[in-house]
Amino acid sequence: MALTYYTLRDLGLSSTSFTYGFGFDLAELHISTTRYYFEQVKERIDAGHAWSGDGRGAADKVLHLNSLALATSETQMSAGKTAVQALGLALTRARDEAKTALEPIEKMAEGTPFRILVGADGRVGPVVEGPKGPDFNLEYSDLSNYLYKEAEVAQLKLESILTFARSADLAAATLFNRIYHLRPVFSATASSDAIEYNEALHDIAKQNLSLAEFTYQLWNGISSEDLLEVQPQGWSWWGAIKGAFIPESAEELAYETGWGLIKAGLGTVYPFFQKAISVHGKYEMIDGWFKGGHHGPSISDPDIPDLLSLNPVAHHSDLQGKVEEFYGGYGSLTVAQLAKLQSLGQLEDDGHDYVADAEELWSWLNGWIDANPPVFPESSPDPLTPEELDLLRDWKLAFRLARELDAAIH
């Protein structure tokens, strides 16, 4: 089901309502406590004071198996809590921004026969209540024109806001799916397979938590200006600026604001699932997330939508080369993500220095940004030319990539 303007408008929650994580926080607390007590039991048996002998091997397996299950559960609950908080942050921000976006036109229509209608998809239109006559047209024709122009601006903003909120919802759905499907095995029966299974899940759980934390930071870090990208300057520019500033599709904004995250999730997790192969009715785990390098799944897989086309394209060929370098191939992590993972020690060492790559790319982009100052629509008395718009769009793209690299390496 799609999130609509009305979902946001009727959201009767403050951001603090989400801080408790809808039960995940409580589950995390109880599991954490359980872990503490269980580790005490485990340590006392591990110490060997109570019992030694051949039966210990099987007992140790049971203890290890459940210890892993508890650790995985705690991490998954923490990931769930963070995912809920990230979703709450994005939704409450979107709701507040939507309210702000509609204020100018609603104020303009106040005390007039016009009423502002907002569609579920963010369409904004002034309508007149009651019959119109010749006198009405004389009196209100100017206001009508202004309202329609203002409605276009408000609609652009609302569409961006909705796309932002839907991106957050999509990211949360993905995280919840992963948390739901990846549940460890608890058992009082010794099983090497179950231990291997739980070990694999523990690694995934840690990735989930990292993704959830990253999502939170991402939604928190986007400024209102980035989210809206519209300046109400008049009718003449809006069509052009829509093409230049406003993402043309939900997917594009999703990519710009969060799809890289999802791609990163796919790039790391999906190959793993492909490698979870059935062996004699059991599942053999291939350890090591990044052992296959940073290349992602095959684009031919029918279950994975084609995200390649969502990579931004620069109009300047020199910049385009660097954009491709930044994003790498389909399913890959970006250079910024690789550098971040490497600096955190979460990337298997393949002998390549991604941090150095990121620094070099960051430096090049900064040079390009300085050498190609754009004309901004708010400082230009005339509508921007197509060339100026292309440069502006490229400049903003370069700026965003440089910012992502900066966050990863500094």
Add this chain to the structure above:
Amino acid sequence: MAEIEVRPALLRAIGNDCETDVAPVIGRAESAFDDASSLSSLGLGELLSAGPLTNCYTGWRGTFREGTTAMHSLSDKIRGTAAVVDAADQNIADLYRGDIPEMPPIAVNIGGI
């Protein structure tokens, strides 16, 4: 046959601690989601994430229930180890052996992506 060294009193104490401290707390985690507010009543029923979130509640309740059962069973086995102090070590090892239910495949419905 290897010589077994067992301190029954200590094992019983450990088993009892597992029974009284560990099992009930994981049981509380099972009910953690019971108090979670209904998404629909919060106006969040239309979200794409509402379905997966509800699945999380259901799935993890089941997992924590299995955890509670496993901890009770483990407590019994630890105490049982003390009870078979005079038996051969193989009997003790047998306590911890048995069939484990088939683990689900690790595969994720990455819905929407």
